[in-house]
Amino acid sequence: xxxxxxxxxxxxxxxxxxxxxHVAKLKEENDLTPGLAVVLVGEDPASQVYVRxxxxxxxxxxxxSVEHKLDxxxxxxxxxxxxxQLNTDPTIHGILVQLPLPKHLDEDLVxxxxxxxxxxxxxxISNVGxxxxxxxxxxxxxxxxxxxxxxxxxxxxxxxxxxxxxxxxIVGKPMANLLLGDSCTVTVAHSRTKDLPxxxxxxxxVVAAVGRPEMVPGDWIKKGATVIDVGINRIPAPEKGEGxxxxxxxxxxxxxxxxxxxxxxxPGGVGPMxxxxxxxxxxxxCCRSAGLPEPSGLTA
Ligand code: NDP
Numbered sequence: 001x002x003x004x005x006x007x008x009x010x011x012x013x014x015x016x017x018x019x020x021x022h023v024a025k026l027k028e029e030n031d032l033t034p035g036l037a038v039v040l041v042g043e044d045p046a047s048q049v050y051v052r053x054x055x056x057x058x059x060x061x062x063x064x065s066v067e068h069k070l071d072x073x074x075x076x077x078x079x080x081x082x083x084x085q086l087n088t089d090p091t092i093h094g095i096l097v098q099l100p101l102p103k104h105l106d107e108d109l110v111x112x113x114x115x116x117x118x119x120x121x122x123x124x125i126s127n128v129g130x131x132x133x134x135x136x137x138x139x140x141x142x143x144x145x146x147x148x149x150x151x152x153x154x155x156x157x158x159x160x161x162x163x164x165x166x167x168x169x170i171v172g173k174p175m176a177n178l179l180l181g182d183s184c185t186v187t188v189a190h191s192r193t194k195d196l197p198x199x200x201x202x203x204x205x206v207v208a209a210v211g212r213p214e215m216v217p218g219d220w221i222k223k224g225a226t227v228i229d230v231g232i233n234r235i236p237a238p239e240k241g242e243g244x245x246x247x248x249x250x251x252x253x254x255x256x257x258x259x260x261x262x263x264x265x266x267p268g269g270v271g272p273m274x275x276x277x278x279x280x281x282x283x284x285x286c287c288r289s290a291g292l293p294e295p296s297g298l299t300a
Contacts, residue, residue, distance in 0.1 A: 145273025
């Protein structure tokens with residue numbers, strides 16, 4: 001068996017198109033432009049790349065994009081003051097503080113100072129609680145992207161056995177809550193899980209969010225299962241030349257693709273969906289703030 005490849009890049013392009021169409025309609029019919037503010041503290045090169053990419057895609061779908069860059073040694077008061085201003089700015093509907101923050105800043109305090117209605121990352125404690133209790137919330141972008149791909153591929157997820165490997169606040173836990181919300185039977189595995197291979201072998205859906213290159217081999221995967229690989233790991237690629245690197249997921253793609261029914265590649269799977277879902281969340285936040293109907297299919 002060779003798995004169907006779930007093309008996250010193509011899916012993300014469709015999501016962006018849908019967002020762009022809705023943004024154009026909002027402008028025309030309501031004279032409203034969704035705005036996303038991204039706050040970057042310091043000069044972490046990976047964060048700078050993400051922020052640039054987010055800004056570019058925000059503009060491409062017709063939204064307003066604002067970037068705020070603070071010095072690496074910016075004080076907590078300075079950052080909280082900026083968030084306060086963005087919270088009250090009527091042209092800004094989504095606020096994202098790029099993580100990780102420099103060590104001297106209290107990440108929880110900063111995230112929880114964002115207006116929950118503008119918390120397009122879905123990390124504010126209110127949104128975490130709303131998601132956990134099955135209420136309307138802002139949903140973290142990466143798990144939302146995974147859910148969209150699973151719904152698109154399967155339609156109804158009800159009754160399926162899902163295993164989420166990883167219990168982080170940004171991926172594993174919200175993913176588990178979303179799958180529960182779609183009536184899967186969910187197991188959350190982590191570094192202390194016993195007999196992980198057997199746990200994974202029972203799953204119709206496997207979501208791997210660990211951060212360990214190619215940790216999940218094909219012989220852990222049930223025949224025909226759907227595999228969503230969230231992992232992004234940079235490893236040496238001597239076959240490409242000396243000093244070259246490549247990206248791999250948490251799943252050993254080659255062996256897993258031989259048994260799975262469907263699988264997301266790395267790169268080109270979950271990654272592109274994350275920014276697409278950030279744009280979708282900004283649009284959703286804008287519609288909610290204006291009391292307008294939300295676009296369908298773009299939230300949980
Ligand atoms: P974290 O490091 O926060 O969490 C990793 C989780 O994996 C933890 O719950 C940990 O368990 C678990 N784990 C570690 N080792 C094992 C093991 N041997 N067996 C089972 N579980 C294990 O990572 P994130 O959730 O932030 O990210 C996970 C991966 O997803 C990373 O590769 C990251 O780069 C990628 N990522 C990709 C995104 C995208 O856009 N595609 C977005 C966000 C993340 P424990 O809790 O017990 O320590």
